[in-house]
Structure formats: structure tokens, C-alpha cells
Amino acid sequence: MAYSDKVLDHYENPRNVGVLDKDDPSVGTGMVGAPACGDVMRLQIKLGADGRIEDAKFKTYGCGSAIASSSLVTEMVKGKTIDEVEAIKNMDIVEELALPPVKIHCSVLAEDAIAAAIADLKSKQQAKAS
């Protein structure tokens, strides 16, 4: 299978690999997928005092396109507000990485990871506020 140059670039040099403190109230963690399906993505985002995402980290078990999709997402979310992050759609990832149709599920998984991380972040923020 031929991979696009952008997928190869993210696969060879993945951005923002790592772990944030999941107990930090300003950190949202989303883990989606399943080993049996061949991909598991963990995306973490850290909300800054200015209401923008100041850091993002990922780890992904999956094919090259899944790794590239999650790597790209960590770049895309940085500096954005939660509303802006929520507006990111899987097709943005498909376009940016030129994913073939059989790999679209990787981008869907990345979108799910964003949603899960935001949901976690919001619930922590609410817990803090109340």
C-alpha cells in the first residue's frame, strides 16, 4: 500500500508523543478503539489559563495512518479554544494526510479521541466549578 508523504512524515517523526498527568484538572484524556480492532488511541489535551489548549500528547497502537492521524491532531488542537477544537472534523484529517478510503476509519477514531478528551476535560472543569 502506498502511503502519502505526509503520513510517512508523521509516522517517521511523530509529534507530541507522550503522557500528561491524567489527574491534573486541566488535562482531558480520551482513549478510544480496542486492541481487537487493531487500533487504540490515547489523546490528552491540557487547557491553559487563557482558555486555549497549551499542550497535547498522544500514544497510539495502530497502523501508520492511525499514528499519523493522532500525531496530526496534537498539532491541530494546540492554541485552539475548546469550541474551535470541537469543530475539527475527521475529513479535515483525511484531507491533510490524503488518507485513502480504507484508512478513513483512522481519522474517525482521531475525531472520537478529541471528543473523548474534551468530554473528560469538561467533566473535570465542572467538578472544579461546583
Place this chain on the structure above:
Amino acid sequence: MSSLNIPIYMDYSATTPVDERVAKKMGECLTQQGYFGNPASRSHSFGWRAEELVEEARQNVATLLGADPREVIWTSGATESDNLAIKGAAHFNKKKGKHIITVKTEHKAVLDTCRQLEREGFEVTYLDPMENGLVDLDVFKATIRDDTTVVSIMHVNNEIGVIQDIKAIGAICREKGVVFHVDAAQSPGKVAIDVEDMNVDLMSLCAHKAYGPKGIGALYVRRKPRVRLEAQIHGGGHERGFRSGTLATHQIVGMGEAFKIAHEEMADEHARLSNLRDRLLDGIKDLEEIYINGDLKQRIPGNLNISFSYVEGESLIMSLKDIAVSSGSACTSASLEPSYVLRALGRADELASSSIRFTLGRYSTEEEVDYTVELIKTAVSKLRDLSPLWDMFKEGVDLDSVEWAHH
């Protein structure tokens, strides 16, 4: 140090290059200046000479098997041989019984042939191998019934390289009066064959896994006691009626030469490939959480099939793009499917690991093995650093206890 040719070929169980010595002989059987005659032509020297070459090749194949040349039938390859042997023997003996025994780890050419016979009303038992890939002889023996007519068990497994105890299985079949077919496509040049000692009735062979050409194979058919088959391809009555069709002189000569070399050089190759395989295994054995699939002792020297836990198959293959290997897990668009062979071994952690089959051969070198070792170590540690599953494993989380969001 010799230079490396990238990509490195480590898929010798898929196919092999044709040996130069074989290619030369084959080239002599094609053109006007060569031996192009039809071996079935009885009225002129072109035919006679071609027939001599075909019979010389038949002798070479027979010698490797410890057989009589009259017991060797040319076919198009091991798949056709498997079809002819199993269908031919099952059909011929259908008045005696309609039960067939084979193993879940057989090649698709055997399994799909058995499936076809099931559609025709035969009953097939697919034995589970033991965890090491070998057949449990007691279980096998207990499976044989009065209406069992054919047993088909492979010699060397193509994926995990394990060698079944054909001699013991053959003795049981002989005692029970059951026709014993062996798919030995992976055996020539790697492990000794003696059809007499092993009590084999039918044996499928091909040339292209032993440095011969693709498109040619043979079926050994025992004469004493005679094994009867119903032909599957009808026509001019070639090969004593077992398999009609004009003999492909150049292909046959190629197979004969390849088998002659395989027979002569087996001892040396065995020692050399054992060393290379051990070198490969020694190089990576310190990696954590890796598992060898299939028995390591009862195995051909050139095969190493390893599962790397918490590493996804497609990305591992992507990282190993400089080496041509085969993946035990075929990754489809949305899921990782472990091979049916590995699944039959009952690997519990199969879903979160990827397996790679490395098969070494006549042209493999120490430099290639060393390069591969470094590549694997780098790739596996990189992918594990990226893997949330590896983190969880390190934290002591039991992955089976996690409720995954299946998508």
C-alpha cells in the same frame, strides 16, 4: 564486508529465486537450437531427447524422495497435487467410506479441497494441533474411524516451519489401512524425505520453494501397495492417465535440477541456515514480550515466526520496509486478523500482537541478518514507545479486563 542489497529478501517460504544452475538447464529446452520437442512424440529424435530429459528429471525427484521414478507424476504445482491426491483418493475410495482427516494448520490448497469434498457429501475432521503446532498422535489415532479413507497432513508448515512426525503418522495410517497424503511443498532441501521409511502413500511437491521454477510440481503415488486415484484432469492420457496435458519440458528439467541440487546440498545448507537463524534469534531474543510461534526444535532451520506483543502488524511491516518478510496477521481496512495457523495454536494474546515470519534461504547472509536484527530492535522499541497498550502493560494493567470501546 559485502554490500547489502536492499530490500533484503527474507521470504524464502513464499518462493525462492531460481538457482542459476537450474535456469541454465531450463534455457536449453526452449528454442530451436535446444531440446524443444514434445516428450510425447514417439516418431522422431526431438521427442526422444525431450523424453530422456523428462525421465532424468523424474529420477532426480524420485531420488530425493527415496522413491521409484515410476511413482512420480508431473503436475502444475503443489496445489494441483493436493487436489489430485485428496480428491482422487477420496473419490476412488468413496464406496469404502467418506471420512477424511486433516489438520487446521494445513495449507489452503488442502483445506479448501477438503471443503469442496464436504460439499460433495464427504465428512472431514479438522484436527487441532497442540500449542507447539504439532499433531497429537493419540488424538489423531482416536479420530480414525472404520469409514476413514484419506488422511492429509503436511510435512513442514509454511507459516511456522514445524515438522510433523510423518513417520509415526504414516505407521498409524498403514496399520489402519488408510491412504496417507503428505503436502511436502516446503520440505525438499530442508528436511530429509524417505517415502518408504515414512509409509507415505501420496506426496505433493513443487519446484519453486526449492530454487526451481514456478508452475511445476509433482505428486508421488505409491505403487506397492498400489494407491489408486481418480484423475481430475482428462485428455491425452499422459502420466499414465493420472494427469493429462503436454509435459512442460523446461519446467520439468528445472524441477529435476533443483531437486538434485537440493538433495546434494541439504546437509551444508541445513548447517548454514541453522547458524543464520540462531544468529537472528540471538539478536532479538532480549526484546521483552516476544514469543516464538511453533516448536523451535521440530522445525526447519530457515524459519523464525515471532509475535511481538503490543505492536500493531501493519505499522511493524511499515517500519521493516527494507526487508521482505511476511506478516502472520493480515491487516484489513478496519481490523487485524491473526492468521488461521496462529489462531489454531491458541495464542491468547494474538489480538494485541503482530507476528512476523522470517524465512532464510540459499542467498541469505550474516550481513543481512545483522541488519535485520538492528531494524527490528529499533522498530519494536519505537512502536512500543508509541503504544498506550505497552504503557498499560508496564503499569500492570490486564488488557483483557479493560472495557474497550469497540468501533
